[in-house]
Amino acid sequence: MPLVQVTMLEGRTADQKRKIAQRITDAMVEEAGARREAIMVAFHEVSKESYASGGVLMVDKQPK
Amino acid sequence: MPLVQVTMLEGRTADQKRKIAQRITDAMVEEAGARREAIMVAFHEVSKESYASGGVLMVDKQPK
Amino acid sequence: MPLVQVTMLEGRTADQKRKIAQRITDAMVEEAGARREAIMVAFHEVSKESYASGGVLMVDKQPK
């Protein structure tokens, strides 16, 4: 009964989350032998002010 | 010093969360021997677009 | 489809975890209206070297 929690920046569409949830679920069924119905995927979406890498908030990073 | 994190669909009232927090805390005190003051409960509420089971977003499921 | 994650010090017995899981699940069914079969509870157990409160590891605390 795997559960998968995805933390990412807010702004993805429902359709993007739909496809990610499908593909993660497929991977857990096919590679881990999990029962499909038992797999849960939750998205925790955070703002650019609430996410940092390398000690720098996303809101402070220069676009590349 | 247990900490309990509850991920669930948004939409529960404060009173529902109040009762859930009380009962979870009681269970941790009575069954695990934890000190009441040291127990924390946090609710992470997600939308129907951010929660999937069986690979299907809640927003795409038929009501039963 | 709530999921509940409990982080606590290692050392509880299976029977303690059994009762905690039952009571948390009952609380989610009765107070949040969740379907029983859809509720997952996971215990993440950490050692006294991996848990701190007030900035002090559990392993460094004086017994009270």
Next chain:
Amino acid sequence: MPLVQVTMLEGRTADQKRKIAQRITDAMVEEAGARREAIMVAFHEVSKESYASGGVLMVDKQPK
């Protein structure tokens, strides 16, 4: 910079985790537009005594 945390029963091989991590990462790159190098996947593996669904520990369930 998505991070993906997978909680599942212990017992999967390194090769299963290798493939799951690859496929989850591919899904995040292709569907969410994330940079591959920025995606982290962590597996939290729990024992059958530390995981319950429907209020019943995995260790107490009958095999199906």
Next chain:
Amino acid sequence: MPLVQVTMLEGRTADQKRKIAQRITDAMVEEAGARREAIMVAFHEVSKESYASGGVLMVDKQPK
């Protein structure tokens, strides 16, 4: 590649989160030997209705 998740009451400013992320990242680099670029910090902010200690929601506590 450490990842640090901070759950706290909502209401902190971007500048407070900026400084917290910097200091946590510095601590991981200097004490754990982690590569700075590989450290992620995410803030999960919850309302006073979604956070309890000692079995009491923050919204129900008397100010001290």
Next chain:
Amino acid sequence: MPLVQVTMLEGRTADQKRKIAQRITDAMVEEAGARREAIMVAFHEVSKESYASGGVLMVDKQPK
């Protein structure tokens, strides 16, 4: 009452975790105005087979 969860590769000493917990707690007190006694820090340590970045398990990466 902030709670801070650190997921990192296993292998750090108790003393490293002691210092990290102290510094994270200091940062939360000084920058977020949190009460020291209410801050919890938990370390979730994973093996090189259970942690991937860029889709590659740590166990499969070449040392740099």
